[in-house]
Each structure stands twice: as C-alpha cells, then as structure tokens.
Amino acid sequence: MSSPIHHHQFLLLGAGELGTAFLPHLSSLPNTHITIAIRTPSKYAHLSGPNTSLLSLDISGPSEDLAKTFANYSTVIICTGFGQPAGTITKLAKEILQAGLLRKEAGLGKLWFFPWQWGVDYDVTGDCGGLMPLFGEQLQVRKLLRSQAAQSHVTWTIVSTGIFMSFLFEPFWGVVGEEKAGAGFVVRALKSWEHKVTVTSVSDIGKTLARVVAGDVESEDRILYIAGDTVSYAELAGIVGRVTGKNVRREEWTTQHLEEELAKDPENLIKKYRVVFAGEGVWWDKEITVNYKLGMPLTGVEMYAKQHLAA
Numbered sequence: 134m135s136s137p138i139h140h141h142q143f144l145l146l147g148a149g150e151l152g153t154a155f156l157p158h159l160s161s162l163p164n165t166h167i168t169i170a171i172r173t174p175s176k177y178a179h180l181s182g183p184n185t186s187l188l189s190l191d192i193s194g195p196s197e198d199l200a201k202t203f204a205n206y207s208t209v210i211i212c213t214g215f216g217q218p219a220g221t222i223t224k225l226a227k228e229i230l231q232a233g234l235l236r237k238e239a240g241l242g243k244l245w246f247f248p249w250q251w252g253v254d255y256d257v258t259g260d261c262g263g264l265m266p267l268f269g270e271q272l273q274v275r276k277l278l279r280s281q282a283a284q285s286h287v288t289w290t291i292v293s294t295g296i297f298m299s300f301l302f303e304p305f306w307g308v309v310g311e312e313k314a315g316a317g318f319v320v321r322a323l324k325s326w327e328h329k330v331t332v333t334s335v336s337d338i339g340k341t342l343a344r345v346v347a348g349d350v351e352s353e354d355r356i357l358y359i360a361g362d363t364v365s366y367a368e369l370a371g372i373v374g375r376v377t378g379k380n381v382r383r384e385e386w387t388t389q390h391l392e393e394e395l396a397k398d399p400e401n402l403i404k405k406y407r408v409v410f411a412g413e414g415v416w417w418d419k420e421i422t423v424n425y426k427l428g429m430p431l432t433g434v435e436m437y438a439k440q441h442l443a444a
Contacts, residue, residue: 257414
C-alpha cells in the first residue's frame with residue numbers, strides 16, 4: 134500500500150466536467166495544494182481557493198518547456214478530455230517521462246502520473262479494428278508507460294471508470310429516451326439484452342481518486358477499476374420502468390444493425406461509439422473494483438435514474 138501523502142503538490146490539467154468534479158475531493162485532503170492548468174485562467178477564477186491556484190498552460194506548447202513545468206509537481210492528473218488533436222496524449226506521456234528524469238536529476242521523488250484513461254479497458258478494445266484510432270493511441274500510451282516509466286523516475290496509475298453515468302441517459306446516445314406525448318420510455322440494448330455496460334458518475338470518480346492518492350489502495354504502476362454500477366441492458370430497462378412507473382418499450386440494436394447504421398454514416402462519432410460499446414472491454418464486475426474493496430458507497434444506475442427520471 135502506498136504511503137500517505139505529505140505536502141502533496143498536484144497539477145490538474147483541465148477544468149472541464151471531470152477536472153471540476155475532482156476538485157472538492159482532492160482539495161479536502163490534508164497538506165495538499167492543487168494547481169489547475171488551463172489555457173485561460175481568467176475564465177476559471179471561481180475555482181481558486183485556499184489550497185487551489187491557477188496556472189496558464191498550453192499543452193500544445195514545446196515539450197521541453199512543458200516537461201520543466203511538470204517536474205515541479207509530485208502528481209500530474211490529466212483531465213483534458215478527448216477533444217484534443219491526435220497525438221496529444223502521447224505527447225503528454227512523453228513529456229511526463231522527461232519530467233520524471235528532471236526530478237531524478239534534482240534529487241526529488243518520483244512523479245506520479247494519472248493519464249487521460251478515464252474510460253474503458255483499452256487493453257481489451259485496442260483501436261476497435263481501426264474504428265477508433267484514439268483508443269489505439271490510448272493503448273500505445275499504456276505500452277509506453279509499462280516499458281519506460283520505471284527508468285524515467287515515474288510512477289503511473291490508470292483508473293478505468295467505464296462511461297460517465299450521465300452519458301448513459303443522454304438523448305443523443307439513444308439508449309434511454311422518452312417516447313412522444315409522454316407515452317413512456319424506450320430503452321435500446323446495444324448488442325443484446327444480456328450485454329453490459331459499466332458507468333460511474335464524475336463525482337464518484339473524484340471520490341475514489343482521493344482514496345487512491347491518499348494511499349488507501351495499492352496503485353503503483355497498475356490499472357485500477359472502479360464502477361458506480363455495471364448493468365445489463367435488460368436490467369437498465371427494468372430500472373427505468375420501476376423508477377418512472379411508465380411503460381418501457383424495448384428495442385434491441387444488434388451488432389449487425391449498429392454496423393449497418395454506421396456504414397450509412399461512417400464519420401458519425403456517436404454511431405462509432407455504439408459499435409464499440411457493443412463489443413468487449415466496456416464493462417467489468419463490481420467485485421473487482423477499488424470502490425467495492427474499500428466498501429465505498431457510490432451512485433448506482435437506479436439511484437441516478439431516481440434523481441433524473443422520476444416525475
């Protein structure tokens with residue numbers, strides 16, 4: 134088990150949905166200072182506080198300069214999201230490795246790195262047969278860390294979370310939707326009714342992350358799994374009906390159907406994601422998760438549905 138944090142200096146890259154959700158949990162840890170790195174700090178002045186400061190940083194900048202910046206912090210957590218140019222997450226990983234060497238030269242402790250891997254199991258998905266180059270890049274980042282982190286004075290932890298809980302209920306995702314004229318709901322299964330999906334709320338990701346960095350779980354150079362819930366699509370349909378008290382129409386989108394829909398619109402990112410989530414690596418049993426082993430209560434699908442779907 135890792136040692137508890139002492140005067141820990143965090144660098145949090147990004148202040149979007151995930152980064153913002155991390156702040157209250159990380160800032161509650163003792164002897165901790167968090168620096169939030171964003172391109173335009175003036176837009177995020179409301180996030181600064183007693184142990185939180187802002188830093189202007191452009192992650193597309195020169196690698197040498199970024200490595201020097203990263204070396205000033207004991208932990209770097211990437212929350213920049215998927216909306217970055219191809220190659221960005223690889224560039225950041227290489228800069229972290231260089232920062233680790235700079236810390237070693239300066240006689241400082243190892244740099245602890247949490248890459249942007251808050252999602253599915255990229256070791257399993259790979260690039261999804263060429264469908265998702267970004268997923269393939271995520272896998273290459275894992276290989277890079279496994280092969281070079283130790284000699285670069287870097288410790289890494291990957292936290293696999295499944296998709297964000299809210300995403301499961303987004304209308305554009307198409308899995309849960311309201312019928313016209315209040316006639317009830319529709320739930321669509323990706324692949325089959327027995328197929329499953331793992332989901333976690335962004336706040337619960339932050340809650341679990343705080344326990345990880347506090348040293349409550351062995352996390353050095355490994356992949357951790359968390360899950361607010363793992364449900365089959367049949368279970369999801371039952372939850373929606375139970376929570377709303379309304380009729381739920383069930384519609385199965387088989388893998389063949391999803392691939393045919395994508396073939397009609399091959400650049401549609403949502404349709405690509407639906408094909409991906411009809412495959413493997415997108416769910417895991419709750420019993421293997423960090424939160425389960427720590428006995429942490431997290432928001433499940435039924436609780437979330439009660440908060441957002443109940444009349």
